[in-house]
Amino acid sequence: MNPFRYRKFTLLIVAGFAFLLGLFGSCGLNGGDPSPRNIILFIGDGMGEAQVRAGSYYATGMEVGLSFQQFPVCSRVTTFSADNSITDSAAAATAIATGKKVNNGVLSVAIPGDGKPLETILELAKKQGKRVGIVTTTSLTHATPAAFAAHQLSRTDGFAIAQQMLYGTKPDLLFGGGGEGMDPALAQGAGYRVVTNKQGMVGLTFEDLPVSGQFGISHMPYEYEGLGDLPHLSEMTRKAFELLSQDTVGFFLVVEGGRIDHAAHRNDIQLLVREVIEFSRAIEVTFRWAKDNSRTLIVVTSDHETGGLQLQGSSEKGQLPEAHWTTTGHTGMVVPLYAWGPGSESFKANLDNTEIHTILYDILTKP
Ligand SMILES: [Zn+2]
Secondary structure, eight states, X not given: OOHHHHHHHHHHHHHHHHHHHXXXXXXXXXXXXXXXXXEEXXXXXXXXXXXXXXXXXXXXXXXXXXXXXXSSEEEEEEOOOSSOSSOOXXXXXXXXXXXXXXXXXXXXXXXXXXXXXXOOHHHHHHHTTOEEEEEEEEETTSHHHHHHHOOBSOTTOHHHHHHIIIIIXXXXXXXXXXXXXXXXXXXXXXXXXXXXXXXXXXXXXXXXOSEEEEOSSSSOOOGGGOOTTSOOHHHHHHHHHXXXXXXTTOEEEXXXXXXXXXXXXXXOHHHHHHHHHHHHHHHHHHHHHHTTSOSEXXXXXXXXXXXXXXXXXXXXXXXXXXXXXXXXXXXXXXEEEEEESXXXXXXXXXXXXXXXXXXXXXXXXOO
């Protein structure tokens, strides 16, 4: 860790908070504790603590060198599902999105329970008048994005998920891989402006909302493979907050680094570090914008760990750390959480994944 950089960063945060407290405290809003207008939730799929450190060593040669590792709030999250100590992405994303534990494979319906749809935090934000969006590097109908905007007994029915997303929940913005039940015609039928490459995405304006970027016909390529004419996660993220922030009502945005999980399933440290670094880049561009738009809360976490990754020692910048994998599946290890901005203090204690929802719910419904 570079202590000087950390201290500078901390000073910046402290100064920012002091400014905010002075500004809003004098207006008497919420007792001088402004609640965030915008919430951006980053989920690194399959990203445990070792995955973060691996990315950090490769990018910086340091254990704590990535953008979000500098955030003032760091805690840990338990991830078990209703029917298994090792969760899948559907149950984990449902827990974060709805505050309820469900069985593996279930998307935001009460199983166990009466099988009824569980309102997601994205749907609540939309109901409250906020702009809402989802960005991912997996196909848009994959489990993590789906749990925020669809309600299904099984994560496998891509077409039903796409229909519910587009015609039911209808987020203002959906950027990710296409296919798997999602297609341009279906989205256009629901009133979406559809783009299929980076150039099209860059040209989108606020007037085009709702918009759907469908980049490819399945998951997007790994960073290591190259993206061709498709946008990187950091570029999709930047475009998303630029579009959604043009309204004064605030927004809720979920950003998933979805292929971290896939690289970990393959026990491929080379693929993995590039995915983690791009995920960090997406958070960095967001932070650079948010520090000047101070009513923005950034939360970074994971749905579960994948691979049982352990690192043997450290590594120099540009060198892959020595990886020891214990499984090609998920594990029940705790995952890290990092937060910055107004409301971030609430994430200080170690949490269960359902409590991420509890805190976000309180923030959104605070008078
Ligand atoms: Zn997985």
